[in-house]
Amino acid sequence: MEKSKLLDRCGALGEDRLLLAKVLDRAEQAERRSIPAATDFLSPAQRVQAEDLLRLAGISETAFASLGGYPEAERRILLFLPDWLDREDAGSQSPLRCLRAAFRPEEAPTHRDLLGSLMGLGIVREKVGDILVSPDSADLIVLDTVADFLLQNWTSAGRTHLTVMAIEPEDLRVPEIQMEEVRDTVSSLRLDAVIASALRMARGKAAELVERGAVQVNWRPCAKPDKLLSEGDTVSARGFGKFQLAQVGGLTKKGRIAIVVKRYV
Secondary structure, eight states, rough: OHHHHHHHTTTTHHOOOOOOOOHHHHHHHHHHHHHOOOOOBBHHHHHHHHHHHHTTTTOGGGGEEEEOOSSSSBBBEEEEEEEEEEGGGGGGGGOOEEEEEEOOOOOOHHHHHHHHHHHHHTOOOOGEEEEEEEEEEEEEEEEEEHHHHHHHHHOOOOEEEEEEEEEEEEGOOOOOOOEEEEEEEOOOOOOHHHHHHHHOOOOHHHHHHHHOOOOOEEEOOOOTTTTTTTOOOOOTTTTTEEEEEHHHHHHHHOOEEEEEEEEEO
């Protein structure tokens, strides 16, 4: 199928269409030139879009690897593999580099401070993966095309002095994810009912949030308040955060469903 028709079938418009066209270009490059070809970093939602497109194009999941520098990484690249490279060996061809920016603990720059300083150097977001902030340093995963530049030129974030060095992936300091557990009962596993419970809002407001396109389920947009959720689903609501439906229990004596929700804090 022609590239434009594939993009039309995905309903891709604007920036999404440009991004997905680049993904297809990388897939074609790996096949045509028989060399590994990588995308820029993709957000979880962008990655879901890209993988849906690749399935539609008939490209097998074994033809590419998703790499983010560490297993739980949110921002990841897709590395397309030529026939001679197995998926298990994709890491040997990874274009990812890991850096550590050390600073004085009392200065404590935030994620926003660090990202803003990178943008100030002209580094676009697509070249940078996750930024892992610790009390005295921040580890980040970047594309090799910008790593050396950052090693030489990234010296500050606002008034905070940075000492930047290259590190190995196994040395990354991955902070523990902070989550708040919420136990409740709901009348059903409808999306609006679970959102209302997890985010402590009226069900009508939750339904309105869904209908106006502000909610994603497993990184896919969902505008149906009556969508039934399953255990393990992740829901994000613009402006309200993200949560996972961690556990679905049995019915209470009043016929309600016991649930456990974990909210990211």
